[in-house]
Amino acid sequence: MSRRIYLDHNATTPVDERVLEAMRRFWRDDFGNAASRHHVFGWEAQAAVEEARETCAECLGCEPNEIIFTSGATESINFFLKGIFAGGRMGGRLITSAVEHRAVLDTARYLARWNPEIHLEILPxxxxxxxxxxxLRERLHAATEAPDGEKVISLIHGNNEVGTLNPVREIASLCREGGWLFHSDTTQTIGKIPFDFAKMALDCCCASAHKFHGPKGVGLTVLRENLFGRIEPLLHGGGHERGNRSGTLNVAGIVGLAAALKIACEGREAEGRRLFSLTERLWERIRERIPEVERNGDPEERLPGTLNVSFRCVDAEALLVNMSEIALSSGSACSSAHLEPSYVLRAMGKDEESLHGSVRFSLGRATTEEEVDYVVERLAAEVERLRRVSPRWNATRKTQTASWGNSPKH
Structure with missing residues (x-):
């Protein structure tokens, strides 16, 4: 097989060696259950969990007691959205957007389906x-006379497919004015861009350790202190995490989460600048080497390492299969079971050509300029080969449309 290169960091990241080392002793030596209150093994495990909680709180700009450890962002999202509506038994209003992660959209639709008193609106x-x-402003003003129940807005911070950032502080301000709770899926932004839970005035957000070089299967919810007691737990059976999330704590995973988050936050500014520059290099090289390409998403207000590009008259699935030694994506990894064009790009108004030809590049800590340049050369060769046998491509050579073509430089 040809050289292997990983450019799918929005899907998952390799565990940092320093994180692995921090976790190691909690698998073999200090393996106690953090809920065991009567011996030193349990005390040491509990101390490690609380130290990790303090570290995470310092990195996220929240209080330690506002952190609930979970198995990851999907559980965290389900915990808040289902819990605030008491598992679907309470009514109210829920507003989200058409480009949310499936964890939000599927949960929101589940709630609306099981309880007609939950009024769901999906924003364009x-x-x-x-x-x-x-x-959003119009919806909030129109909902002044809301039905009894909770009023919740759930909007993604950084989109996992195209990288575009939402103005969460502005949204939070609107929510405060109208008495709405603001939940944000921050899975892709925590550890990558500046983040402060208190200053951003969020009510709830989430993280998965494996998105920033921590272990899979562990994450957290940050829940504003005054909301404790209003959220019905998703899991029952032991009352762990102040009664919010029952189940034996994954001590090694929690330690790894905290270590990974600390490393990510300490190097965030320099790494963010490097990745932003590297994705611009990737885009410019693509434009130079491959005609008829289009950039998707905001070129400036975006995740530093994310680039989404549509290649005209190219089937992205065929392209990725033919370049399988290079890890790329045609959408969200969590939606990969659905063999359909990206619903995110569709919501953005992209045409069928763009939908079927889109590829996501998500760069990470180990990505180099040399790798970027190598990937572009492989892309150029493969795109040319696929277009050569494409009837659509040959036809468009005769009737070039003005809507495509390489976009102006940003």
Missing amino acids: VDSTGRVEMEA
């Missing part, structure tokens, strides 16, 4: 994938 987005703020 603009051509970059950002929520239309005017539409």
Whole structure:
């Protein structure tokens, strides 16, 4: 097989060696159950969990007692959205957007399906994938006379497919004015861009350790202190995490989560600048080597390492299969079971050509300039080969459309 290169860091990341080392002793030597209160093994495990909680709180700009450890962001999202509506038994209003992760959209639709008293609205987005703020304001004003129950807005911070960032502070301000709770899926932003839970005025957010070089299967919820007691637990059976999340704590995973988050936050500014520059290099090289390409998402207000590109008259699935030694994606890893074009790009108003030809590049800590340049050369060769046998491509050579073609430089 040809050289292997990993450019799918929005799906998952390799565990940092320093994280692995921090976790090691909690698998073999200090393996106690953090809920065991009567011996030293349990005390040491509990101390490690609380130290990890302090570390995470310092990195996230929240209080330690606002952190609930979970198995990852999907559980965290389900915990909040189902819990705030008491598992679907309480009514209210829920507003989200068309480009949310499936964990949010599927949960929201589940709630609306099981309880007609939960009024679900799905907001449109603009051509970059950002929520239309005017539409949000209109919904909030129209909902002044809301039915009894909770009023919740759930909007993604950084989109996992195209990288576009939503203005969460502005959204939070609108929510405060109207008495809405603001939940944000921050899975892709925590550890990658500046983040402060208190200053951003969020009510709830989430993280998965494996998105920032920690272990899989562990994450956290940050829940504003005054909301404790209003959320019905998703899991029952032991009352762990102040009664919010029952189940034996994954001590090694929690230690790894904290170590990974600390490393990510300490190097965040420099790494963010490097990745932003590297994705611009990737885009410019693609434009130079491959005609008829289109960038998807906001080129400036975005995740530093994310680039989404549509290749005209190219089937992205065929392209990725033919370049399987290079890890790329045609959408969200969590939606890969659905063999359909990206619903995110569709919500952004992209045409069928763009939908079927889109590829996501998500760069990470180990990505180099040399790797980027190598990937572009492989892409150029493979795109040319696929287009050569494409009837659509040959036809468009005769009738070039103005809507495509390489976009102006950003």
